[in-house]
Every structure is written in C-alpha cells, then in structure tokens.
Amino acid sequence: MVVDDEPVVLNMAVRILEKLGFTKIDTATNGNIALGRLVTSDPPIELIICDLNMPEMDGVEFMRHAHESGFSGGLILFSGEDTRLLDSAFGLGKAHDLNLLGAIKKPLKPDELITLIKKYEPLQTERRLHAPEKPISESDLRDGIKGSGKNQPLLVYQPKVCVSSGEIVGVETLCRWWNIDRGVLPPGAFIPLAEELGLIDKLTNEIYKLAITQLAEWNQHGRTLKLAVNFSVNSFAHIEFGEFLIETVKQHGVDSGMVILEVTETQTMNIEVNCLETLLSLRLKGFGLSIDDFGTGNSSLAQLKAIPFTEMKIDRAFVAGATNDTSTRAILESSVSLAKKMQMKIVAEGAESREDWDLVEELDCDYVQGFYCAKPMRNEDLISFLDSWDGPH
Numbered sequence: 263m264v265v266d267d268e269p270v271v272l273n274m275a276v277r278i279l280e281k282l283g284f285t286k287i288d289t290a291t292n293g294n295i296a297l298g299r300l301v302t303s304d305p306p307i308e309l310i311i312c313d314l315n316m317p318e319m320d321g322v323e324f325m326r327h328a329h330e331s332g333f334s335g336g337l338i339l340f341s342g343e344d345t346r347l348l349d350s351a352f353g354l355g356k357a358h359d360l361n362l363l364g365a366i367k368k369p370l371k372p373d374e375l376i377t378l379i380k381k382y383e384p385l386q387t388e389r390r391l392h393a394p395e396k397p398i399s400e401s402d403l404r405d406g407i408k409g410s411g412k413n414q415p416l417l418v419y420q421p422k423v424c425v426s427s428g429e430i431v432g433v434e435t436l437c438r439w440w441n442i443d444r445g446v447l448p449p450g451a452f453i454p455l456a457e458e459l460g461l462i463d464k465l466t467n468e469i470y471k472l473a474i475t476q477l478a479e480w481n482q483h484g485r486t487l488k489l490a491v492n493f494s495v496n497s498f499a500h501i502e503f504g505e506f507l508i509e510t511v512k513q514h515g516v517d518s519g520m521v522i523l524e525v526t527e528t529q530t531m532n533i534e535v536n537c538l539e540t541l542l543s544l545r546l547k548g549f550g551l552s553i554d555d556f557g558t559g560n561s562s563l564a565q566l567k568a569i570p571f572t573e574m575k576i577d578r579a580f581v582a583g584a585t586n587d588t589s590t591r592a593i594l595e596s597s598v599s600l601a602k603k604m605q606m607k608i609v610a611e612g613a614e615s616r617e618d619w620d621l622v623e624e625l626d627c628d629y630v631q632g633f634y635c636a637k638p639m640r641n642e643d644l645i646s647f648l649d650s651w652d653g654p655h
Contacts, residue, residue, distance in 0.1 A: 263288040263303075265296040265324070266313040271370060275311055278372050282379060293319030297327050307335055309382055311375070314341035314351055322351060329358035336361050336382035338375070342368040349589040356579070364586040378586070381615065397451050398441060400459060406439065406452075407464050415465065416440040417472055418638040421647070422490070422609065422631045425623050428653035432488030434524070434631060435473045436638050466497060471510055476641060477521070478514040485648070490522040490552060495537060495565070498525075504540035508547055522550035522573060525565075538568060545570050552609070557597055566604065574601040578612020578632065585617045598625045619654055630654075 264275040264287070272289045279287050288307070290296035293316060300307055310328070314321035321339060328337070337360050341348050345367065352365040364378040398406075398413070406413035419433035439447040456462045470491055477489045497503055511518050523544065545551055552573035553565060557580055565571075576597050584591040594610075601608045610622040613632035622630055635654055636647060 263290060263296060263299060263307050263309070264311045265290045265293065265316070265321070266311075267291050267316045268313075271313070271368070274370055274372075275375070278370075278375055279379075282376065292316045293321065293324035293327070296324060297331070300328065300333060301331050307333075309336045309338075309379070311338045311340065314339060314343060314348070322354065325351075325355050325358055325360060329360055334361060336363045336379075338363050338378050339365040340368060340370060340375075341365075345588060349587050352583075352587055353579075353590075356583070362583065364583065381617075397455050398439060398447065400455065402441065403452060403455055403459070403461060403465075407461065407468050409468075412442040414440050415469055415472060416446060416640070417469065417476065418640055419644050420631055420638040421636045421644070421651075422488075422629045423635045423654065425619075425627055425630055430487070430648060430651055431629065432490060432522070433644070434490040434638075435469070435492070437469050462494075463497060463503075466493060467506065470507065474510050474514050474516055474521070478516050481516065481520075485645075486520075488520050488522055488550070490524050490550075492524045492526065492554060495525050498540040498544075499534050499537045501536060501540055504543050507544060507549070518548040519550070522552050524552045524554040524575065525569070525571075526554050541569050545572075555611075557593060566600075571604075571606055573607040573609060574604075575609040575611055575631075576601075576627075581610045581622065581632070582612045582614045582618055585621050591621070594621075595625060598627060602626075616654075 264272055264279070266272050266275070272291075276287050276289065288299055288303070290299060296310070296312070297319070300310075310333075312321045312324060319327075321341070325337070337355060339348065339351055339355065339362070341351070348365045348367060352362055355362045363381050366374045366378065402413040406415060416438045418436050418438055420436060421430045422432040422434060423429070424431045437449065439452045441447055452465075453462070456465045473489055473491050477487070480487055507523070508518070511521060525541075541551060550572045551569065552575055553569070553571045554575045555577040556574050557577050574597065576594060580590050580594045580597065584594045598608055607629065608627040609629040609631055610618075610627045611631050613619055613622060613630045613634045615634055618632065619630060619634055639647060
C-alpha cells in the first residue's frame with residue numbers, strides 16, 4: 263500500500279511496484295484511510311510506503327497506530343521535509359518496533375525505492391521476545407536460583423564474528439528462564455521481579471557460574487571461545503563480588519583472559535571508589551572489560567575515562583540500518599573513531615543485513631554480533647552452528 267496525498271506520487275509509486283512484479287497494490291491519500299485498510303485487509307498488507315506530511319493523519323501518527331495494530335510488514339518512509347526530520351521519523355519507527363526498511367527524500371527516485379523494497383523480508387519472531395502477560399512467581403524465582411529442576415535460568419549464546427577473518431571468536435551469554443509448565447520465558451518474565459525482590463545479585467551470580475561451567479566444558483572439547491557475561495556496573499561496588507568472579511574461574515580451570523565482563527553503562531554517572539577498585543583488580547587478573555550498549559546512556563564518556571575498558575559494544579540502534587540514516591551513521595562513525603583512539607576493540611551489535619556488515623567492515627570494526635550472522639541459541643544448537651559455519655554470506 264502506498265500512502266500519500268499527491269496523486270502524481272501515488273501513480274509513480276504504483277508504476278514502480280508493478281515493474282517489480284507486485285500485482286496487488288492499494289493506495290490511500292491519508293493516514294486515516296490507510297489505517298482502515300490496514301486493519302481490514304485480507305490477505306494482510308505486507309509492505310507500506312508512507313509519506314510523512316499528510317492532512318488529517320500524518321505519517322508520524324500513522325506509525326503509532328500501525329504499531330498498536332500489530333503491523334509486522336515492511337515500512338518505507340518518504341517525505342519532502344529536511345533530512346534531519348526524516349531521520350528522526352525513522353528513529354521513531356524503530357522505537358515503535360516497526361520493520362523499517364528505510365527513509366528517502368522526495369522527489370521519489372525509482373532506484374532508491376527499488377533498493378529498499380528488495381530488502382523486505384518478514385520480521386523474524388525471535389526479534390520480538392516480549393514478556394508474557396504473567397511473570398513467574400516469587401517461589402519459582404527463588405527455586406530457580408537454587409537450581410530447581412522445574413524452574414531455572416537457561417543460558418543462550420549469540421556468536422560474535424571477527425570481521426577481518428569471518429571466524430566466530432566468542433559468544434555473548436544471554437539468559438532466559440525455563441519453567442516446566444510454561445517452557446522458555448524471556449527476560450521480562452523474571453528480571454523485573456528479581457530486581458523488585460532484591461534477588462538480582464544472586465541471580466547474576468548463578469548465571470555467571472553456569473556460564474563459566476559451560477566455558478570449561480567447551481575448553482575440554484577443544485573449543486576456544488571467549489565468553490561475555492553481562493553485569494550492572496553497580497555489582498562491582500562490592501569488593502567480594504570481584505573475588506567471587508576470580509575464584510569461580512579458578513575453580514573451573516578457566517583462563518580469565520577468555521572471559522569478558524560486559525558492563526551496562528546506563529546505571530550510574532559517578533563511579534564509586536570500590537567499584538573502580540574492583541574493576542581495576544579484575545583487569546589486572548586478565549579479565550576483559552566491555553562497555554555495553556555504548557551511546558544509549560548519560561554516563562558513557564565519564565565511564566570511558568574512569569574505567570580501563572578493553573572493548574566497546576556499540577548499541578544496535580546505531581548499527582542496524584545505519585547505511586540509510588545519516589544521523590545514525592554519523593554516531594556510529596564517531597563511536598568507532600573514539601574507540602580506536604582509546605585502543606579498544608569494537609563490537610557492532612545488531613547487524614541485521616549485508617549492508618550493515620559492509621558498513622562496519624568499511625569502518626574497520628573488529629567484531630559483529632547480530633541476526634545477520636546468528637541469533638541467540640542454546641548450547642546444543644550452538645555446537646551444530648559452529649561446526650557448519652563457513653562465514654557470512
């Protein structure tokens with residue numbers, strides 16, 4: 263469906279779509295009409311090309327309603343407004359979790375439109391891990407932390423790929439929850455509850471022990487992978503926490519240099535003295551330190567100055583689709599430049615297409631992590647994946 267209040271633009275877009283082989287093409291002259299057709303169309307509309315500045319309901323409001331209606335098809339924005347406004351609208355669409363293919367300026371150019379349309383593929387369900395309506399119970403959480411068979415943390419691993427060689431060099435550990443009655447549950451089902459009950463530290467410790475146990479098993483089978491585990495920077499405020507991390511790798515015979523502690527940078531602006539002492543000690547023991555989701559919090563630069571990070575993970579918001587968004591690309595380029603000047607390795611998170619890969623390769627990032635290469639997977643699936651991996655395509 264093409265949505266625009268200018269008949270000439272509608273006709274041009276329809277002709278382009280017909281040349282591409284589309285046989286069912288609908289048009290609408292404003293967002294209200296488009297929304298009505300969106301929710302009643304059978305079969306469902308797969309692709310929408312939408313103007314921003316329209317009467318009655320503009321493209322910005324239409325995106326909100328499209329999100330609320332559960333639309334999961336592809337969406338392309340175009341407008342005669344300035345580039346910054348178009349980029350902001352694109353970011354808003356991403357925030358609504360819409361499948362944004364790109365944003366282009368008027369006048370409509372067939373080559374640009376064709377390039378974006380060819381990117382369309384239905385959203386993968388793994389990208390929409392929403393929390394279930396009902397979180398787990400307090401007793402389930404407490405039992406799971408203790409290792410109950412009916413309830414327990416379940417680790418999944420997302421591969422990290424070296425850009426220069428195409429080899430899988432490590433994984434990030436992510437946590438789900440196994441419940442015998444409800445199956446595998448996403449973080450939203452248990453993380454908020456753990457924080458509310460003051461059990462997040464115990465849960466974090468259990469996840470770390472499980473991850474190190476798995477790393478030791480890989481080592482025993484001759485698999486050399488660096489393992490990244492996520493922590494809040496607040497966890498490091500306790501000296502004994504650092505001692506726990508060190509003692510755990512010793513107990514399992516794991517080289518601390520194979521463990522990367524990913525520190526969430528959105529937690530605090532002022533690093534406590536104890537926190538800094540713990541992180542420095544861990545670095546001296548050989549652990550890698552990664553600043554996670556760089557660019558999304560207020561404390562990025564302050565923490566970069568204070569903590570001896572070895573790695574920067576650039577948030578997916580500045581990687582996915584950056585080739586088609588000048589503002590996003592500018593932030594990505596600046597982050598890469600900053601990391602290089604500080605002699606840090608660079609991980610580009612959230613790469614979802616060949617275009618994303620090509621861009622981070624052009625910018626000389628070290629590693630890529632995202633759906634373009636691999637989704638998070640359980641250990642047994644990871645082993646099969648590692649054995650069949652022959653590089654990105």
